[in-house]
Amino acid sequence: MRAIDLTRQDSLSEKEHFDSLSWIESAEDLVLALGRIYPAGFRVPAHSHGKTQLWSARRGVVVVSTAGGRWMLPPGHGLLIPAGLEHSTEMISEVHMHSIYVDPSLIDQHGPRVLEVTPLGGSLIEELVQSDEKQLTARRKRLIMELLLDEIGQLPERPLGLPFPGDPRLGRLCRHFLKSPDANAGIDDWARDLGMSRRSFTRLFRAETGVSFVTWRQQACIFASLPRLAEGEPITNVALDAGYENIAAFTTMFRRMLGSAPSSYLKSRAA
Template sequence: MRIVDLTGHDKEGDDEHFASLSWIESSDEPVLALGRVYAARFRGQPHSHTKTQLWCARHGVVLVSTADGRWMIPPGHGLLIPAGLEHSSEMISDVRMHSIYVHPSAVTADGPRVLAITALAGSLIEELVQSDEKPLSPRRKRLIMELLLDEIGQLPERPLGLPFPGDARLGRLCRHFLKSPDANAGIDDWARKLGMSRRSFTRLFRAETGVSFVTWRQQACIFASLPRLAEGEPVTNVALDAGYENIAAFTTMFRRMLGSPPSTYLKSRAA
């Protein structure tokens, strides 16, 4: 198990990034654990693994992109990435990550999923990442790996994946929305921009993303707000900038999606 520092210049970071990928692919360990430190704005180039990856944010926020969508990993969460899926990443802030790599037969994944990391899973991963500094006996290491694989299957999923349409014009509207989220954005306005009827637009949107426009809009507002909240911006400012009339409406939607209000959620993630 190893810890990699990717806070250097872009080329140095890229070299270290691909060196660690080579190490991952060449290892025959049943479970690999890797700690990484990234500088804000570092971009990981598109790549894939022959192993399933659980990428966990200990500190900071990461945005992972594939051809079909984007997934945000805030503190206390992990992204399950299927083997063979090409993906890239962008660090929204300074980031400390822990990654677990396992054979695809040990952890199945049909697509990327954001999972809440339980205290037990976090502690088990920490033990493996730190095993170079604090060596584990073969028996303890095996028990930790077995328990971690079982715990991964119990981790609760969180709706922090945001599907992106393949349609170029609709995709441009979605990307603009993420830069300037608006909880009051209407179907008729988007349909008009695309020169479509309301009915045709709703059909296209669901066909392209797999969800309704209203559901996507709600997820996108929270998705766009999390990096600002993680950086410590006041909830009131973030809520109003996202188009919510008051903090109560934002808090209600936040609780519905993530299980707790913003203040409680952020404190628990930091802890």
């Protein structure tokens, strides 16, 4: 097990990023730990790993994209990415990242999942990232690794994945919606824009995304609100801009998706 801590860097070039990817791919260790700071706006082109990756955002907001969808990672969450899955990333704000790369034989993962990183999980990851600096013994590293692998299996899954349709016409509407979310957007308006009947539209939408239009709309509204909330914007402003009539309605949907009210969620993330 090896670790590399690059979190003291003030900036990061694409070359430096891919140099670290080469290090990850060439290492024979079963578990690798990586810490890094990405500047706001930094993009990582599509790539894949030979190891299963837990991409964890300790601070800031990142979007990870695959051919099948986009996953937004607010602070305190991680994306479990199967080995071999091609993905790209975009830093919405400055992001403090901790990643764990695990031999696929140790984690059987077939699809991306957004997980809430528990305090224990976060502490264990940080210990591995800083293992060389702290001069941890081989025995302690092994114990931390074993406990972390067990903890990853217990991390609660959060519905922060947002499937995107392959149909270019539908994709255009979905991307526009993310830029200007509206909790009251109607099926009839979208169907009319595409020149389709309501019934044909609902069938197409479910076939392309795997969920109903209403479910996708609810998830997209919360999806679009997370970066603004993470940057400290008032909950009232975010809720009203997303088309909710009041904070109570926004809070109800937020709690249904993330398990707590926006204020409690933000406090726990800050802590």
